Amino acid sequence: MTHSIDFHAFRIHNDATGYRGGMETMNTDALSAGEILVKVAYSSVNYKDALAGTGKGKILRQYPLNGGVDASGVVVASADPSFKEGDHVLCTGSGLSETRDGGYGEYIRLPSQWAIALPKGLNLRESMILGTAGFTAALSLLRMEHNLQTPALGPIAVTGASGGVGMLAIDIFSRAGYAVHAISGKADHFDFLRTLGAAECIDRHQLAFSGKPMDSARFGGALDNVGGSMLAGLLPLIVPYGNVAVCGNAGGIAFDSTVMPFIIRGVSVLGIASAGTARDLRDQVWQHLASDWKPHHLDRIATREITLEQLPEVFGRMLEGDSFGRTLVRVGKV
Numbered sequence: 562m563t564h565s566i567d568f569h570a571f572r573i574h575n576d577a578t579g580y581r582g583g584m585e586t587m588n589t590d591a592l593s594a595g596e597i598l599v600k601v602a603y604s605s606v607n608y609k610d611a612l613a614g615t616g617k618g619k620i621l622r623q624y625p626l627n628g629g630v631d632a633s634g635v636v637v638a639s640a641d642p643s644f645k646e647g648d649h650v651l652c653t654g655s656g657l658s659e660t661r662d663g664g665y666g667e668y669i670r671l672p673s674q675w676a677i678a679l680p681k682g683l684n685l686r687e688s689m690i691l692g693t694a695g696f697t698a699a700l701s702l703l704r705m706e707h708n709l710q711t712p713a714l715g716p717i718a719v720t721g722a723s724g725g726v727g728m729l730a731i732d733i734f735s736r737a738g739y740a741v742h743a744i745s746g747k748a749d750h751f752d753f754l755r756t757l758g759a760a761e762c763i764d765r766h767q768l769a770f771s772g773k774p775m776d777s778a779r780f781g782g783a784l785d786n787v788g789g790s791m792l793a794g795l796l797p798l799i800v801p802y803g804n805v806a807v808c809g810n811a812g813g814i815a816f817d818s819t820v821m822p823f824i825i826r827g828v829s830v831l832g833i834a835s836a837g838t839a840r841d842l843r844d845q846v847w848q849h850l851a852s853d854w855k856p857h858h859l860d861r862i863a864t865r866e867i868t869l870e871q872l873p874e875v876f877g878r879m880l881e882g883d884s885f886g887r888t889l890v891r892v893g894k895v
């Protein structure tokens with residue numbers, strides 16, 4: 562490719578000067594390799610981006626890199642004939658801000674293997690309101706249904722319900738016919754969560770798990786963003802053959818449990834690792850997100866729209882557990 566363009570990016574370094582992320586000017590020649598050069602329109606802020614941007618979690622496996630695990634934009638040049646100039650594409654995970662430059666730059670190079678042609682039914686902005694968070698919620702539903710989850714098994718508990726994955730999961734699971742019981746620490750936002758489709762809201766500060774290996778089953782399944790004692794507390798409450806999609810660790814990584822929910826009720830724990838999802842599954846998830854599982858309330862779930870310069874402020878609030886919905890990052894005009 563002959564394009565050599567100076568542009569702005571939120572770039573993360575870790576060297577003798579220390580760990581730091583901030584705005585700088587760089588050239589497209591310095592971007593990680595890939596067949597497609599994309600002018601980025603939107604990115605988003607995920608919990609992982611906050612960890613990477615602040616150094617509070619080890620996300621990047623090499624330095625320096627542009628942050629941002631999500632990107633959508635327009636192809637400027639392509640060495641792969643399956644993409645051409647002007648095509649709209651998106652990418653989530655797939656090594657962005659881990660092993661290659663991510664979406665927090667006005668340009669990104671993508672390996673064509675991981676670039677997804679924007680599916681009909683979504684625009685560039687909507688695709689990044691979804692981003693990794695929406696992809697993760699929908700991947701959870703897909704994996705649960707592959708393992709025979711149905712609405713008839715009972716309500717789905719969604720934890721961390723006021724966060725990005727949480728709100729999108731409320732909307733997506735209720736669209737797919739499930740009753741969603743939202744578990745959140747933000748009781749003042751329960752009315753809002755109900756407008757997204759939550760059938761019930763449960764205050765996580767009032768939850769008193771019995772600590773018994775088995776308890777009365779009350780959830781058909783769960784999508785857990787919190788981990789730790791929340792995950793341990795949910796497992797004894799799942800009905801026979803229900804599934805728990807384990808997505809996050811906002812509340813902790815270690816959990817104490819017993820084998821009883823698994824050997825007496827056949828409960829399944831499904832690991833969700835969105836960043837490394839295989840291409841065929843990735844395509845299926847995006848097709849659902851653009852059609853039958855497309856959330857009805859995307860504009861309300863996108864509670865904030867920021868520029869790259871405003872990222873540090875959002876990272877701080879997110880790591881304090883203060884998230885509310887999705888933060889969309891407006892990167893450049895396309």
Ligand SMILES: NC(=O)c1ccc[n+]([C@@H]2O[C@H](COP(=O)([O-])OP(=O)(O)OC[C@H]3O[C@@H](n4cnc5c(N)ncnc54)[C@H](OP(=O)(O)O)[C@@H]3O)[C@@H](O)[C@H]2O)c1
Pocket residue numbers: 606607608609693694697720721722723724725726727744745746747765786787807808809810811812813833834835836879881882883884885886
């Ligand atoms: N596995 C994957 O592929 C994948 C993909 C995306 C995200 N994730 C993970 O999923 C989680 C959610 O991500 P996100 O982007 O939605 O983050 P987010 O927007 O910051 O939402 C996290 C939510 O978790 C709850 N929370 C925060 N701190 C907590 C604590 N100490 N104890 C209990 N609950 C707490 C809060 O919800 P309430 O106040 O409503 O309870 C918060 O809004 C993160 O752990 C993230 O790393 C995993």
